[in-house]
Amino acid sequence: VPPRAMADMMSRRNDFPSRSPYLSHWYGLREFLILSPKRNTDPIADESRANILLSSTAIAVSNVGCNVPIFIRVQHEWRNMFIGLCEGSGLRTHFNVCYLKNAPHQYRHLAGLLEIFKSKLGSHIPNDIVIMVAVRFTYVLRDFESTASRQVLPRDETGMPILTNLPFGSMHDPVSGLHLSCTWPIFSEEVVTENDDCNDFDPLLSQQWAIGVTLLEELPVLLSDAVQEYLNLSTKRETIEQLLGKFQTADEIPNASMNMADPIKRISDSRTQQYWTSISSSISNTTSRLRVNIFNPPLPPNVVEKTIEAKDDDRL
Template sequence: MAADDDAEVFEITDFTTASEWERFISRVEEILHEWKLVSSPPRLPAPKGAYTNGTWEEKTEELTFANFKFSLTHSWLKSKDEKTEKSAEKESGEEDDDNDREITPTVYGDLMNMDNDFPSRAHCICRWYGLQDFVTLSPANNTEAVLGESKAKLLLSSVNIALTDAGCCVPIFVQIHQKWRRLYQGTCVLPGSNIEFGMVHLKRIPAQYNHLAGLLDVFKSKLGSVADPRPPVSVAVRFLYGLYDWVNSPWTQALPVRSSKVRKLNDYDDEVGCSGFDQLPFGACEDPVSALSLYCTWPSLSEDMIVENQVYSDLDPLQAPLWSVRIQMTEDPQCLLATTTLTTETTIFK
């Protein structure tokens, strides 16, 4: 009997073998569970000044995706314990509706809260979006970077799947390009909705977007509301004036004047010590300040109250309600007192 030349060839594919991509998503999901971000209850918006004066904490875990090492970091603002918050609410006579807190995620409350806009000391994500709880995914090595749009989209899709499978409402931001650029793309998965955080770096700002009117047009075009008329938009404005070309020249400082009432060491004429601490050399040999920044801020305004376009602006820096100054110090400046050695001498008379 002849063999059948048309015998079927069976090929078995093992779908249980996880790929690098699947293991990466699974590891992200495991870390979210280990950090208990899946079961974390919604938090109230942070009080005014909490981002600057409060205590921030971080947790970091390393994971690998196709021989590329990443660092997953959870940053959050440390708040009071639940018992303290409840006792404070009872003393003030305020009662929270538990149902409202359950359906209002923390990210929504943070985005709508304007009490902590422009914090002076905070993570850049917190400064840009006003978030008190977020996760960042960045390359573990400072010299490496996520370059290319396809890689960035792959990472965003991966963390999106991990957030969806875990049911986590904490936003995750993926850092792309070089670290010094601080460029992030983020996503947040909520019950019934998603939030996408996008950024763009431009060498030159288009003329139509170089004022508040143009920025409001971009913002309104992204809204899905069809209500007519639309409610006015609340804005917070800050102008930055920086002096970075700081003239760094040596200071000419006269040497301290020695007093005639100095001690003599044996029969030598060498002067030892000085008559008082006011004669010690003091000051910096070079300017310790390398940069100066001035911030003019309007904390909360309605778009109906101000006009700023290409030909006219109501935003006069001299009339800004809030001014703040920030200085950047020179790295390791040379100071005279730091190079002076003070010694004490004890003489015993018999």
């Protein structure tokens, strides 16, 4: 019985795994071991050193009868280069990765890839053998505009925010990429042609389509921000003086007879000096008249009025 790894490599279900490591994409493996240096600053860059490690691995695998593929990471980690082997039932499979900055032009289509594949097999197969092929083309769209979301706070006909409704939605477009995969699961090499002169792989004629999206991480959303802001306000320890401005006693007021008929305007208007006459009837006789200088009013008058109306509606 051949090792499971060899059966996985021959299985058509593992041709195009999703969200898998590089080795699973390249070889269709479901399980494997990777040997790599403990420190990334000491990569296995020398070819002779890599071959010695691979030979030692082959001896260890043969002694213990391990059927799991073992790979050795060579070069720097970001290059994703490996060499490896798998043994079992008298069979041995060697794995190797070749890194090219630019692929040769003749190997950028199916005809060139089939030529490489047949040259690796050499004289071990007859000339009339038919090669089975599975193909997938993936098109990626990343040109999304990085603009603010069209989600806005709900407002009434006068343009004022509706305090009874919570905002909902993301502040930015959550999609950062769109992937379209066109797949031809399995067919004979004689069915289609792809070379410099002809290309039969039309995405509109593919047998399978699959669409996936890439989402932004830690995306700010309106509802979460609103709840977080409420929690922050509920735990604030600032005093009224810190929130509304500096209080002054009546002795410091040059003109203590300012009209207090419109308290909402006094709270929100930053262009005039504000006066605090009393806090409540229980402490009105024990406190002095205070003046508040508010240079940046915390709320505009119309928002204060809306807030008071909302609180009155809740009481009813």
